Amino acid sequence: MSSTTTASPVRRRPGRGRSGHRGGSAFRRGYGPYVLELALVAVAVVFLFPVYALVTLALKDPRQIAESPLAPPAPPTLANFGDAWSSAKLGPALANSTVITATSLLLLVVLGSTAARFLAHRARGVGYGLYVLFLLGIVLPFQLGMIPLYELVDGLGWLGTYQGMVLFYTGIQLPFTVFLYTGFVRALPPDYAQAALIDGCDHRQAFTRVVFPLLRPVTGTVIILNAVFVWNDFFTPLLYLGGSDKETVPVGVFAFVGQYVSDHGLVFAGLVLAALPVLVVFALLQRYVIKGFAGGLKG
Structure with a gap:
């Protein structure tokens, strides 16, 4: 006996065809x-x-x-850089900025990482209160304390000196540095430090030899962000170092621009020379920025 099978018709939903949302x-x-x-x-x-x-x-x-100001140079000339270097006296200004920036970064890395080591493992009580205090240092604008800070530096006799600027930048940027380091330290497994303690290291050795090398990504982030801020700051060196032989690059470029404002080639050459050092630092350490922020946010 043969049986006939009737196929049921396929129903299509209205408005849904080859040109519907599947096409989109x-x-x-x-x-x-x-x-x-x-x-x-x-x-x-x-x-x-x-x-x-x-x-x-x-x-x-x-x-x-x-x-043609914006057309490619034909031919390009490097004479502006030599003239800008000699006219703006960028050599001493670069040396002053390098000393201030490098010393401030060294203190920020040492103090920030050490403080973060303590705060990351003290989630309650004094540790939590100190961490909140550091966070307040990020929120409050430092411009509110410019006059008391100026009087403090003047009372110490540090106007026009390296140590006055280093003290200022270390204090201003330390809350942000501690914030970055604390989040990253919290994300690290505690097994490394515990293993170092079992092997005979004290807490200082466990931190310097085991924990701190693991902080390389966030240390690169700290160096880049703080270096950009310290190197490019204009108002504070103008206030604390104006008229002295310790003027930094932004102050020197400002005086140079005011003197040679009609010669735009010299002005822009001076700006390129002033920006080159921090660009080199950023190019060398930029891969650590995302790692440092990612580790801090995860912590």
């Missing part, structure tokens, strides 16, 4: 990444345009700047 999903899969890449390229062009203008004007003579 295919569009997102096919063209979405390209649209996102184009948007990122546009954003990159917007951010890189000031850098292009800065370098282009620094490599041009006055005639080229007058004819």
Whole structure:
């Protein structure tokens, strides 16, 4: 006996075909990444345009700047950099900024990591109160204490000296440094330090030989962020070092710009020379920035 099987018709939902929302999903899969890449390229062009203008004007003579300021230099000239170096006296200013920035960074790394080691393992009581106090130091603007700080430095006889600036920058940036270090230390497993203690190390040796090397990502982040702030700060060195032989790069460039404001090639060459050191530091340590923030947020 033969049996006949009748296939039931396939019902389609209204409005859903090959050109429905599946087509939109295919569009997102096919063209979405390209649209996102184009948007990122546009954003990159917007951010890189000031850098292009800065370098282009620094490599041009006055005639080229007058004819076409934003066109590529043809031919480029390096004479502006030599003239800017000698006219703006950037050599002593770079030395002053290097001493102040390096000393401040050293103190921030040592004090910040040590304080974070204590605060990360004292979640209650005094440790928690000190951590909240450091967080308040981030929220409160330091401009509110400029006059008392100035009087303090003046009373110590440290106006126009390296130690006055180092004391200022260390105190101002220490809360932010402790915040970054504390979050990263909390994310570290305590087994490493405990193993070092079992092997005969004291707490100082366990921290310096075992824990601190593990803090390399956040240390790179601390160095980059604090170096950019200290190196580029203008108002504080102008207030504390103005008129002395310890003026930093931003103060020296400010005086140079005011003197040679009509010669844009010299001005922009001086700005490039002033920005180069911190750009080099950022290029060397930039891969640690994301790692440091990621570890701190996870902690």
